[in-house]
Each structure stands twice: as C-alpha cells, then as structure tokens.
Amino acid sequence: MGLTDNYKLNLIQWYPGHIAKAEKNLKEQLSRVDVVFEVRDARIPLATHHPQIDEWVGNKARILVLNRLDMIPPQVRSLWIDYFQNRGEVPYCTNAQHGQGVVGVAKAAQAAGVELNQRRRDRGMLPRAVRAVVIGFPNVGKSALINRLLGKRVVESAARPGVTRQLRWVRISDQLELLDAPGVIPVKLGNQEAAVKLAICDDIGQASYDNQLVAAALIDLVNSLQEQAGELLPKSPLYARYELDPTPHTGEGYLHALAEYRHKGDVERTARHLLTDYRKGLLGTLPLELPPM
Known part of the structure; x- marks a missing residue:
C-alpha cells in the first residue's frame, strides 16, 4: 500500500502564476549560465529533484547540493x-x-570556472567570471546558500516558500556571478507521494495542502521507515516526543488519539503542531527518504 493510497488522490495541487513566470524567466536566462547548482533537501533528496532539471542543465556543469x-x-x-x-x-x-560545507561548494564552482576559462583561452577569448545559477524547490535553502557564498545577507531568505520572486545577478567575487532564481515547482506533481513529502518538509506553498492529511501521512511515513530501517533513525521519535505509542494506530488514528491526549480533541491544532515539530527538528534527525537499495 503506497503512502497516499488512503488519502484523496491529487491531495496536493498548486501552480501559482508567479512560479510559471519564474520558470519562463529562468529558461531565458539559462543560456547565459555556465554552472547549475541544484539544491535539494537532504531529508527528501529524491522528492526535491525537479523533473525538468536535466533538460535545463543540458551539457553545463551541474553541482549537486x-x-x-x-x-x-x-x-x-x-x-x-x-x-x-x-x-x-x-x-x-x-x-x-x-555555513557548513559551503566552502566545498564555492571551490567546485571555481574549478568549473577554471575549466570554462581554459576553453575560452583555447578559442582565443578573454577569461571572464563564471556564471552560476541556483535552482531548487522553494524553501530548500537556496537563499541561505547564496548568502553564505557571499558572506553577507543580500537575498531575502524566509521560511516561507516562494519569497524570492525576481531573477537577479549577484556578484560573489571576481571569479563568480550568481543568478538567484525563485523556487521552481513542476507544472504538476504527478507523483503525489513526492508531493506529500514536499508538504511535510514545507518545501511548497501552504495553500496547496490540508494539514491534517499531511500530518497523518508524516506519521505513516515515520512508522514505515522505523519498520524498514529503524537502526538508521532516532529511536521511536513520536513516542519520545509525545509519550504516545504510534504502533497500534494508522497515521490518521494516531493524529486523533494525540489530539485527545494533548489538545482537547483539536485535530487541526495537533496536525499543525506535529508538522512544526518535525520542521524544527524536534522529532530528532529524521529523514523521510532512504536511498533505494
């Protein structure tokens, strides 16, 4: 039984106009870019892989973050x-x-620049700064990465998916210029299982999902990962946090039981609370995907 079998099909839908526009602008700019940083969420590296990215990157250098x-x-x-x-x-x-790990990313971009300028010299052209773009779903941390690369805050980074709207070039150093692009969401997420994970991790706009369904899906997902690979995860994260054992329940059943136990039966409040706890790391270091074996 898949994660979304017991939820309404096409539970999560969106496609705000500004994302459509962002995608169009991004495609226009991509011809001027040498290197693509693809930023994904380490909790869900497969669900945060944009289906069009291969086509956009083409034969440019790609740096996976x-x-x-x-x-x-x-x-x-x-x-x-x-x-x-x-x-x-x-x-x-x-x-x-x-700022952890950012130096490695900057070095990878510089290495790509050295290669680019070698090719330019071979063709009798002058060297220039390498042009890079940061692509990823809303809220996966692109703006934070750019701010770290710059060493100062220029890009408004907020825990609200889709804050970056305009495309702009930011000069990082003599060797590197960065195009800051808004988060791009696929036109439609055919894969609802991935969509649910994006919603749990807050990597898409909030208007597009129902907190209770998504919180119930989180519980089911945590339970199934515990069964699959409990040794890799924190021990009983839900029980440790809420002192209520999830094993006898479905996700939905646990959500209702937890609402009775903690929030006077207020299921919506319980769902929001659970999602916030997960997003803030209060359930421990808890991935929602493991590499396919």
Missing part, C-alpha cells in the same frame, strides 16, 4: 553520498543556515 544536512543522521548522509556517487554525481552536503 544536499542542504539541511543537520536534519538527517550521519549514517544516512553517508548512504546518500554513496548512492549519488554510484550514479556518477558528487553531492556536496551543506547546512547553509550555519
């Missing part, structure tokens, strides 16, 4: 690094909020 590394256990991070390396990609793990 797994952000929020502080929100998953070290052994899960190692598994993801192996998974991507086996597929010929080098993932850079960052916690952009605190």
Whole structure:
C-alpha cells in the first residue's frame, strides 16, 4: 500500500502564476549560465529533484547540493553520498543556515570556472567570471546558500516558500556571478507521494495542502521507515516526543488519539503542531527518504 493510497488522490495541487513566470524567466536566462547548482533537501533528496532539471542543465556543469544536512543522521548522509556517487554525481552536503560545507561548494564552482576559462583561452577569448545559477524547490535553502557564498545577507531568505520572486545577478567575487532564481515547482506533481513529502518538509506553498492529511501521512511515513530501517533513525521519535505509542494506530488514528491526549480533541491544532515539530527538528534527525537499495 503506497503512502497516499488512503488519502484523496491529487491531495496536493498548486501552480501559482508567479512560479510559471519564474520558470519562463529562468529558461531565458539559462543560456547565459555556465554552472547549475541544484539544491535539494537532504531529508527528501529524491522528492526535491525537479523533473525538468536535466533538460535545463543540458551539457553545463551541474553541482549537486544536499542542504539541511543537520536534519538527517550521519549514517544516512553517508548512504546518500554513496548512492549519488554510484550514479556518477558528487553531492556536496551543506547546512547553509550555519555555513557548513559551503566552502566545498564555492571551490567546485571555481574549478568549473577554471575549466570554462581554459576553453575560452583555447578559442582565443578573454577569461571572464563564471556564471552560476541556483535552482531548487522553494524553501530548500537556496537563499541561505547564496548568502553564505557571499558572506553577507543580500537575498531575502524566509521560511516561507516562494519569497524570492525576481531573477537577479549577484556578484560573489571576481571569479563568480550568481543568478538567484525563485523556487521552481513542476507544472504538476504527478507523483503525489513526492508531493506529500514536499508538504511535510514545507518545501511548497501552504495553500496547496490540508494539514491534517499531511500530518497523518508524516506519521505513516515515520512508522514505515522505523519498520524498514529503524537502526538508521532516532529511536521511536513520536513516542519520545509525545509519550504516545504510534504502533497500534494508522497515521490518521494516531493524529486523533494525540489530539485527545494533548489538545482537547483539536485535530487541526495537533496536525499543525506535529508538522512544526518535525520542521524544527524536534522529532530528532529524521529523514523521510532512504536511498533505494
């Protein structure tokens, strides 16, 4: 039984006009870019992979960044690094909020610049700054990464998906110019299982989902990951936080039981509380995806 079987189909839908416009602007700018930083959420590296990115990147250099590394256990991070390396990609793990891992990302961009300018010299052209773009879903930490690369805050970064609206070039150094692009969401997320994870992690706009359904899905997901690979996860995260055992319940059943136990039966408040706890890391370092074996 899939994660979304017991939820309404197409539970999560959106496509705000500004994202459609952002995508169009981004495509126009991409021809001027040499390097693409693809930022994903380390809790859900597969769900935060944009289906069009391969087509957008084409033959440009791509640097894969797994952000929020502080929100998953070290052994899960190692598994993801192996998974991507086996597929010929080098993932850079960052916690952009605190600047961890950002130096590695900057060096990767510089290396791409050296290569670019060697090619330009070979063709008798003058060297120039490498132009990079940061692409990813809303709220995966792109603005925090850009601020860290710059060493100062220029990009408004807010815990509200879709704050970055305009495209603008930011000069990082003599060697690097960065195009800050708004978060891009696929036109439609055919994969509802991925959509639910994006909603849980707050990587899409809030108007597009129902808190209770998404919180119930989070509980089901945590329970199934505990069964699958409990040794990789914090021990009984829901029980540890709420002192209520989730094992006898479905996600929906647990949400209602927890509402009775904690919030006088207020299911909506319980759902919001649970999602906020997860997003703030209060359930521990809890990934929602593990690399496919």
